[in-house]
Structure formats: C-alpha cells, structure tokens
Amino acid sequence: xxxxxxxxxxxxxxxxxxxxxxxxxxxxxxxxxxxxxxxxxxxxxxxxxxxxxxxxxxxxxxxxxxxxxxxxxxxxxxxxxxxxxxxxxxxxxxxxxxxxxxxxxxxxxxxxxxxxxxxxxxxxxx
Numbered sequence: 439x440x441x442x443x444x445x446x447x448x449x450x451x452x453x454x455x456x457x458x459x460x461x462x463x464x465x466x467x468x469x470x471x472x473x474x475x476x477x478x479x480x481x482x483x484x485x486x487x488x489x490x491x492x493x494x495x496x497x498x499x500x501x502x503x504x505x506x507x508x509x510x511x512x513x514x515x516x517x518x519x520x521x522x523x524x525x526x527x528x529x530x531x532x533x534x535x536x537x538x539x540x541x542x543x544x545x546x547x548x549x550x551x552x553x554x555x556x557x558x559x560x561x562x563x564x
Contacts, residue, residue, distance in 0.1 A: 512546025
C-alpha cells in the first residue's frame, strides 16, 4: 500500500510540473503574439471556460451517490470473495499480497461512473 501511495504522489507531482510548464509556455506564446486579453483564459476553470458542458454536471448528487453505492458493493464483494474469517492468516495474506481487491474496487467504482454516464445520456435524449 505504501508503494502505491508513493507512486501516486510521484506521478501526480510530475503531472503538475508538466502542466505548469506547458501553461507557462502557452501563455508566453499568446502574449508574444499580441493577444494579451486571451492569456487569462488559461487561469479559468475548465467548467467555466466551457459553458456548453453544464448539462453533464446536472446530477452531481446522483453521480457521487452511485459511485459510493458501487464502491460499497465492491467492498462487500471483496469481503465475500476473500477466504473465511476463521482462517485469519490467509485472509490477511489475501488482502496484503493480492491485487485482486484493488481491481474489484476499481471495477465497481467504474461501473458506478458508467451507470451515471448512461443515465445522463438517456435523460438528454428525452
């Protein structure tokens, strides 16, 4: 678990550094071309910069409710698939050594997002 956390922090840091450099060079290029007013567009949030995307965020409570529901179902599935509680040592090894619990949890959370996406897309068509 510690190695996973370190990997996440390292990749997130690399992403932020690269994002800052690319934003800087893009702003510099915009300013050099004489479009001073357009340079501030990079400082805006993505959702406010693209007002046509407001419909997607129409049901934020539904989205996070579905993600929490499917995340909980994933934890229940992990608990049920693991070795029995009587064999405590094998259960601990299963949870620490295997990547299966992480896969089950990620798949179940992804299913929550996919179901939210389908609900939003079908509600747009009506």
